[in-house]
Amino acid sequence: MSEHPTSELRSPGTPIQPEPWLRGTHGDVPAAIRAVVHALELAKEDVELWCGPLTEEQLNARPAEIAPVAFHLRHIVRSLDRLLSYAEGKQLSGEQIASLKTELDPGAAHDALFAEFRAGIDDAVRRTQAFAGANLEEARGVGRKMLPTSVGGLLVHCADHTQRHVGQAVVTAKIAGSCEKAVSERPAGQETAS
Numbered sequence: 788m789s790e791h792p793t794s795e796l797r798s799p800g801t802p803i804q805p806e807p808w809l810r811g812t813h814g815d816v817p818a819a820i821r822a823v824v825h826a827l828e829l830a831k832e833d834v835e836l837w838c839g840p841l842t843e844e845q846l847n848a849r850p851a852e853i854a855p856v857a858f859h860l861r862h863i864v865r866s867l868d869r870l871l872s873y874a875e876g877k878q879l880s881g882e883q884i885a886s887l888k889t890e891l892d893p894g895a896a897h898d899a900l901f902a903e904f905r906a907g908i909d910d911a912v913r914r915t916q917a918f919a920g921a922n923l924e925e926a927r928g929v930g931r932k933m934l935p936t937s938v939g940g941l942l943v944h945c946a947d948h949t950q951r952h953v954g955q956a957v958v959t960a961k962i963a964g965s966c967e968k969a970v971s972e973r974p975a976g977q978e979t980a981s
Contacts, residue, residue: 807832816919819939823915826946827867830953831908834860837957841964843897848963856963857895859956863949864907865890870948871914873929874941915942 804810808825816824838846838856846857865886869879923939936944 820919823942823946827912830949833953838960845963850962856956856959858891859952860904861890863952867911870945874938
């Protein structure tokens with residue numbers, strides 16, 4: 788049996804280390820904020836591991852018409868930007884609203900997609916850490932209807948929403964990768980059922 792429960796899932800040559808929350812990092816940040824930062828760091832690592840090797844075709848694939856990996860990566864960082872704006876007491880800008888409408892656009896280029904993802908996660912970590920010492924119970928409103936929540940509620944939602952979409956991206960990546968592999972390994976002349 789391997790030392791780490793997921794070591795057989797890691798790419799060869801990828802160093803095995805504990806999840807971010809078990810590395811003893813960010814000790815200068817209060818625990819609740821630190822947990823959000825660690826969730827964002829884990830999201831970045833999981834996306835790099837499972838989605839980074841995908842081709843552009845696989846990133847944009849919609850097996851069974853589900854949302855493509857590219858959507859999830861855009862949605863993660865763009866929703867983090869929106870959620871953190873609300874946590875900072877701001878309303879959304881026209882640019883944020885416009886980018887929301889393009890999250891499902893087809894044809895994502897690998898390098899541009901991952902550059903946006905990495906920069907978005909790094910920005911979200913920085914903005915989350917800025918809440919150290921803030922009153923997490925301070926009231927905030929979300930959206931035009933100003934639905935009630937708190938700074939802490941928004942930060943926790945940043946973590947859980949991000950992890951939810953990372954899970955969806957990883958599953959979609961595995962499906963998109965296995966579908967392409969199955970098609971490429973089909974014997975010549977074999978027709979599909981569709």
